[in-house]
Amino acid sequence: MRPYDEMNQGLKGLNNRIKLSNHEQQEILTKINRKMEESFPKKTAFQWKHYVATAVVLGLIIIIALPLLNYSNLNLAGNNQTEPAPEVSGDAPIANEEEDEITIRIENQTNFNISHIYLKIYQDGRMVRLQGAANADSSEIKRGDTFNFNFYDSELGEGLYEVELELSNGGTTTYSTSRVLLNVTEQRGYSLQIRGDSIMNSYLVNPTFKEGNDQIKHMEEFKKKLNILLSENEVKTLFGSEFITGKSTNDGTKFWRYDFGTIGGYAYDDQGFQNGADIHGMENGIIQAQLFVEWNENKKVESYTLLYLDKKGEEIHYYHVKPDGSTNGGLVCSFEEEYGWNCPN
Amino acid sequence: MDQHVGKQRISDWYLAYSNDIYNYIYFLVSDHELAKDILQDTFLRAYSNINSFKGDNVRGWLFRIARNVTIDDMRKKKPIASLLDSFSLLNANEPSPEEMAILNETEKELYLSLSKLKLSYRDVIVLRKIKEFSISETAEILGWTENKVKVTLFRAIKALRKELGKENFSHETI
Numbered sequence: 001m002r003p004y005d006e007m008n009q010g011l012k013g014l015n016n017r018i019k020l021s022n023h024e025q026q027e028i029l030t031k032i033n034r035k036m037e038e039s040f041p042k043k044t045a046f047q048w049k050h051y052v053a054t055a056v057v058l059g060l061i062i063i064i065a066l067p068l069l070n071y072s073n074l075n076l077a078g079n080n081q082t083e084p085a086p087e088v089s090g091d092a093p094i095a096n097e098e099e100d101e102i103t104i105r106i107e108n109q110t111n112f113n114i115s116h117i118y119l120k121i122y123q124d125g126r127m128v129r130l131q132g133a134a135n136a137d138s139s140e141i142k143r144g145d146t147f148n149f150n151f152y153d154s155e156l157g158e159g160l161y162e163v164e165l166e167l168s169n170g171g172t173t174t175y176s177t178s179r180v181l182l183n184v185t186e187q188r189g190y191s192l193q194i195r196g197d198s199i200m201n202s203y204l205v206n207p208t209f210k211e212g213n214d215q216i217k218h219m220e221e222f223k224k225k226l227n228i229l230l231s232e233n234e235v236k237t238l239f240g241s242e243f244i245t246g247k248s249t250n251d252g253t254k255f256w257r258y259d260f261g262t263i264g265g266y267a268y269d270d271q272g273f274q275n276g277a278d279i280h281g282m283e284n285g286i287i288q289a290q291l292f293v294e295w296n297e298n299k300k301v302e303s304y305t306l307l308y309l310d311k312k313g314e315e316i317h318y319y320h321v322k323p324d325g326s327t328n329g330g331l332v333c334s335f336e337e338e339y340g341w342n343c344p345n
Numbered sequence: 346m347d348q349h350v351g352k353q354r355i356s357d358w359y360l361a362y363s364n365d366i367y368n369y370i371y372f373l374v375s376d377h378e379l380a381k382d383i384l385q386d387t388f389l390r391a392y393s394n395i396n397s398f399k400g401d402n403v404r405g406w407l408f409r410i411a412r413n414v415t416i417d418d419m420r421k422k423k424p425i426a427s428l429l430d431s432f433s434l435l436n437a438n439e440p441s442p443e444e445m446a447i448l449n450e451t452e453k454e455l456y457l458s459l460s461k462l463k464l465s466y467r468d469v470i471v472l473r474k475i476k477e478f479s480i481s482e483t484a485e486i487l488g489w490t491e492n493k494v495k496v497t498l499f500r501a502i503k504a505l506r507k508e509l510g511k512e513n514f515s516h517e518t519i
Binding site: 007008010011012013014015016017018019020024025028029031032033035036039197200201330331334336338339340342 | 351352355356359360363364365367368371381384385388389392393416417419447448451452455456459461463464465470474475476477488505506509
């Protein structure tokens, strides 16, 4: 047994053991000094007056132009400012009176001041939709307020998109959230939440884990199925015939990849990541687990690697069955309200 | 504050605390180059906000900035399809950075166990047990209540013990 004091002592011993070299330390200081110089160049009294005058003029231009810019943003997608949506409880499907419209509901789960929300939708890295929303009476958007953004099918066809919000707190600066994946299918309603402790640290979350086909109900039971040296047919019998084949980028080992608990229409393009896992998809709750079955030269299972999202949707774990049948596993990523998703390794 | 005085203060603080703060950032991000960038941004942000510093605990103030800059950086990262190769995954916890070479076995074991904890646990252990901030200073840096610091630290130590595979500690001193 390691005495508690020894652990405490060990922790203290870690202090400053991993540190910068003198050269690195000096190099960073030089950069800091240079950037400090750049941020405040020497100014004469005359220049100050000049800058103040320029700032005043710019300020006036912004005051005049901002309402116009907002107005144009609100109309870019053909849908004007949206009104706060009626309360929708829990994970209930979002009712949509317009059958031919898709609704993206954004719920504010933050306590900071938001005056405007701009919803940006990207596909293949290109922004394809932009809509804005604010309270009709210009009041602050409060925690719990929801906004529905509606799109016609022709505007937002089925496919995988990335959604980002640009938030304004009434000033001239806007802040962008991280992007989340949105898999648009025949489903009419989608729900996302804004979270974060400040407008600068805001982010989007897909809060509901969607039930998908072939969802693994009991992960521990599932792990027991992962026996090595099974034949291809035996693996197909256990996990089905819907898998993607690939080769390890490391050593060319052949593998099959199974996707579990996906939202209908899920398609993970792992181009460039031949044997990568869709951690992003798991973070956004559109896939529950991925199983990699690796094969030896005799077409028998060499090893398994399972990546899965826990029930709460807050942790991603891995579980590995080695060629000798031994196993190991651990935490890959975890979500905490304050820090967002973190995948340390 | 006069610009020259401000720059001088930043330089002085950098010389006094840069390694201390780099070390803290490194525990959070486990990446030498990234930690260097965040360290630089920390002092630049401190410079931008130097007039708002009214207290006497410079070290705590700088740590708070470092933490905010680190979290901002984490948030900025676009989550991309991870290159979580199944083989590299298995080596994820192996000590590979050069920095690890300077740690003895016990320290390596502690460091690796610590790096497996979730960030809030890592954060509070590093500040309280490694950097030895007081509970109130830690609460100030983290923006938590003192009670939250105590509760989280208790859980964090428990989680660390579990990672270390030691379940027999009799008590905790929070």
